[in-house]
Amino acid sequence: MLTDRETCLTAVRSRDARFDGWFVTGVRTTGIYCRPSCPATPPKARNITFYPSAAAAQAQGFRACKRCRPDTSPGSPEWNVRADLVARAMRLIADGVIDREGVPGLSRRLGYSVRQIERQVRAELGASPLALARAQRAQTARVLIETTALPLTEVAHAAGFGSIRSFNDTVREVFALSPRELRARTSAGVAGTSEAPDAWHFLTVRLPHRTPLCPDNLFGHLAATAVPGVEEWRDGAYRRTLDLPHGPALVSLRPADGHISAALWLSDLRDLTVAISRCRWLLDLDADPAAIDAHLGTDPRLRPLVDAAPGRRVPRTVDGPELAVRLVLGQQISTKAARTHAARLVTAYGQPVDDPLGGLTHVFPRPEALATAADETLAMPERRRQTLRGLASLLAAGDIDLSPGADWEHARALLGELPGIGAWTVEGVAMRALGDPDAFPATDLGLRQGMASLGLPDGGAAAMTASVPWRPWRAYAVQHLWATGDHEINRFPPAPAAGPAPTTAIIRSAS
The missing domain is CATH 1.10.10.60 (Homeodomain-like)
Structure with a gap:
């Protein structure tokens, strides 16, 4: 965490929003704590105490500022x-x-x-x-x-x-x-709740992030690889189902001015915190783009790409086991073919959901269901079937942890021991499921083509050596190198025709 007092004072005096989430400012004369970018007049330095977290400030008796609402700032990029x-x-x-x-x-x-x-x-x-x-x-x-009401x-x-x-x-x-x-104090008020026992609980929230944010590859990747029934691109928003601890959920994520607008349909409101956390993880919203871009920009070969599209994020996942399974399905085949394979499994083994907008039909199957998947639902070579079933069995038993708290290197080692799983899959899981910012799938075709376009070695030990100056942010360099190609994952997706109006009873909220 940021602890240098002079740096913290400079951030507060300049109201620098880039430091929101790095620390909070406790003002002893008022008993409140603020985010660094609070618009109020900066307090005198002698009255300020800096805390590494809101919880630490609260433990010392400070209350949250009603003006800057430090509890809603982005999370620390440290994690x-x-x-x-x-x-x-x-x-x-x-x-x-x-x-x-x-x-x-x-x-x-x-x-x-x-x-x-x-x-x-x-x-x-x-x-x-x-x-x-x-x-x-x-x-x-x-x-x-x-x-909500x-x-x-x-x-x-x-x-x-x-x-x-x-x-x-x-x-x-x-x-x-x-x-x-x-x-x-809620100015607009909220509508009454539905009495239907099977109703979704609906609410909208803002997901703050540090600027800049480049949505092109972030939403482009998610839309281009979307599994029918589980994900869709609708009216300028990415929508998908979630498998949460207390039941299924739906989410719609749309880029807005300085935040991501999230519409959530929850079967159990106890899952709100988890849903928000996983959406933030999916879109890499707690990243520090200024620090990442500054580092990658020191390489003259990457600088033009970084300058052209600052704020690229790594498109992640809401569920580590799901991502691992999908990467195995996508080995050595096209994006379209991988979506087809995944959709077949979703229809056969996914939990059905009732989408108010009609486009989403299932939650992605859990590993325990895929561990015994029938051959007719796995239209792929026998070796890949064995790999998929073996991976699903280990995930279902808890022998491989791909959760947010996973040990990155231990998970890498266990995945690498599985027959049929090579460096491409391991590094893909590390980058998108585990969140390792230095993951580098050196054998990926799109990455190799991107490196070649810059005159860099496009394979083997020479490529790894060429990537060393980008550490510890090689996963972000990958996003820039992928974007040198013309694949649809690099482009912000076009908006399809509007879907039908909601029909399921829901709890309405004020935005």
Whole structure:
């Protein structure tokens, strides 16, 4: 985390939004904490204390600024870059593990004792894992209070609070307003909830990100590789199904001015935090594009590409096992053929969903269903069938962890031991599922063509040597090199014809 006081003071005085999420500013004279870009007049330096997290500021008695809303700033890019224990813990906390399994569950997933995790997280973040999860619950509660008409007792349950008292106390401590006062401040009001027992819970949220953001390859890749029934491009938005801890969900993601607009259909509101976390991960929204572009731009061969399209992100996934299976399906065949294979599996083994807009039909099959998939649904060479079933069996048994808290190198090693899985698949999983910013699929055809177009070695040890100056951001260099080609994954997708109006009863929200 950023701890240099002079750098932090400079960021606050210049209201530099690039530092939002890196730290928060506690103002002792007012008792509030702000994001670095807060539009209020910067306080005097002697009255400022910098904290590495909102939870740390809250633990010292500071409440969130009502003007800049630091609880809604992008997450720290540190957790995207690092693979150590603290980073893995933070990614799992963001994915709601503590809310579902408690700190002991976090400990089991990471393979460390509760005491070790508590000590390391507190030393770096200034707060315990439980306090970090509590701060996240407070933000989830605020979203539900301000954008739905749910009764506050249901909001407390959906946000993960164990009691109404802890819900009321936390919201009041963090925001200096009671839940009722927060709802009363919502200017537009919200519509009533549906009484249909099988209704989707619908709400819209803004997903902030650091600028710039280049949407071309990000949405182009997701749309071009979309599996029919699971994903679609509709009216300028990428839509897909999600398999969440408490049930299926749908999401629609659309680039907007300074944020991503997310429309969510949830079967269980307890999954709101997880859904937001996975959407942010999918679109790589916590990246620091200024730092990445500055580093890649030091290479004169890459600089023209970076200058032409600053802010490229790595298109990731909402589900690691799904991505791994799809990469195996896509080995040595075209994008179109890979989509066809995946769609066949989705129809045969995916959980059906009822999309209010009509375009999405299934959640992608879980590994346990694919481990015993029938031959007639696997129209591929026998060796690849064995690879797919073997991978699915290990994923279903939990022997390979591709979750946000996975150990990157351990996962790489286990994948590489599977017959039929080579460097292309391993590095693809590392880049898009595990989130390793330095993943580099050197054997990828599009990457080799991109390197050749710049006069760089396009294979073997020479290509790896040529990529060394781009470390630790080689996954982002890959995005620029892929974009030298004319494949549709590099272009922002065109908008198809509008679909039918929603027919399923849903909870409406104010945007």
